[in-house]
Amino acid sequence: MSGRAEGKVVLVTGTGGDIARAAAITLAREGAHVVGCDINVELAEETVAAVRDAGGSMDSLHPLDLSVEGDAQRWVEFALARHGRIDAIVNNAKAARGGSGEETSAEDWRFTIDRNLTLPWLVTKAAIPALKESQGSVLFIASVSGAQFGTGYPGNTTNLVAYSTAKAGILRLSVALANELGAAGVRVNTLSPGIVETASTLRSYGLPGTPRRELVSRPALLPQRTGHPQDIANAVLFLVSDDASWITGADLRVDGGWAASGGVGPMTSGDAETLASRA
Numbered sequence: 001m002s003g004r005a006e007g008k009v010v011l012v013t014g015t016g017g018d019i020a021r022a023a024a025i026t027l028a029r030e031g032a033h034v035v036g037c038d039i040n041v042e043l044a045e046e047t048v049a050a051v052r053d054a055g056g057s058m059d060s061l062h063p064l065d066l067s068v069e070g071d072a073q074r075w076v077e078f079a080l081a082r083h084g085r086i087d088a089i090v091n092n093a094k095a096a097r098g099g100s101g102e103e104t105s106a107e108d109w110r111f112t113i114d115r116n117l118t119l120p121w122l123v124t125k126a127a128i129p130a131l132k133e134s135q136g137s138v139l140f141i142a143s144v145s146g147a148q149f150g151t152g153y154p155g156n157t158t159n160l161v162a163y164s165t166a167k168a169g170i171l172r173l174s175v176a177l178a179n180e181l182g183a184a185g186v187r188v189n190t191l192s193p194g195i196v197e198t199a200s201t202l203r204s205y206g207l208p209g210t211p212r213r214e215l216v217s218r219p220a221l222l223p224q225r226t227g228h229p230q231d232i233a234n235a236v237l238f239l240v241s242d243d244a245s246w247i248t249g250a251d252l253r254v255d256g257g258w259a260a261s262g263g264v265g266p267m268t269s270g271d272a273e274t275l276a277s278r279a
């Protein structure tokens with residue numbers, strides 16, 4: 001431990017998820033007081049236990065539905081009551097429904113835009129006064145699918161249209177807020193992961209080793225392995241820490257080179273089989 005987040009109060013949304021859990025443990029190990037929340041009580045509690053077992057400091061308020069304006073405000077007030085300041089917000093929570101533009105219902109579209117675009121804005125809005133006081137920072141976890149649609153092969157509608165649209169909106173929201181808040185000393189950035197081994201990836205793309213999963217998750221430029229939550233957590237720590245004090249309005253892709261290669265990994269015989277089965 002080198003104390004890269006020493007004494008910082010860092011709020012992380014959706015701490016029941018695998019990426020947020022790795023980020024919470026990493027931030028706490030580097031000296032941050034982490035304040036988490038989740039709509040899912042069991043997963044939120046598992047993360048608090050994991051952080052505390054590792055010797056870190058973490059509070060959490062759950063269950064909390066951050067898509068409700070009052071809950072976002074309540075969470076920010078909880079953090080301020082505990083610690084008296086907020087140094088960073090990591091907007092990680094997500095929930096998504098739907099598939100292709102043709103098939104997604106209006107209800108699923110609204111649900112997804114609400115959870116992936118409106119929710120992080122509501123949370124950030126509630127924290128802006130405190131962030132101005134601390135000259136803190138905001139980090140939005142976007143996705144490579146926000147800047148570049150597709151997961152590497154034609155006809156893949158599991159890369160949700162509404163989700164990708166919301167993530168594209170996050171890239172714009174982040175730059176807008178970086179401009180709005182820069183003069184007040186608040187940094188605002190996005191981090192765009194490629195496909196990372198998490199429980200939600202397992203639900204969306206199937207087990208590692210199956211052709212479809214291999215096809216979407218294979219990094220194009222670093223083929224020796226797929227992404228892990230810790231790869232994202234390391235980048236979260238960097239962007240939240242003072243090492244990034246001259247970085248704002250930026251998007252950091254952490255995707256094993258997937259987007260740089262055009263989002264298409266090298267084709268193998270397994271890929272051909274997968275494509276043929278979808279024709």
Ligand SMILES: NC(=O)c1ccc[n+]([C@@H]2O[C@H](COP(=O)([O-])OP(=O)(O)OC[C@H]3O[C@@H](n4cnc5c(N)ncnc54)[C@H](O)[C@@H]3O)[C@@H](O)[C@H]2O)c1
Binds near residue numbers: 195
């Ligand atoms: N896993 C990947 O491969 C991948 C790729 C690109 C981007 N991302 C992004 O990284 C972030 C984390 O991904 P993950 O795979 O760990 O996600 P996840 O779905 O496992 O975790 C998200 C967490 O947010 C919580 N949540 C959902 N709605 C909420 C609400 N209304 N209020 C409070 N909490 C709520 C969920 O309960 C869950 O614990 C997300 O922003 C995701 O879009 C992930």
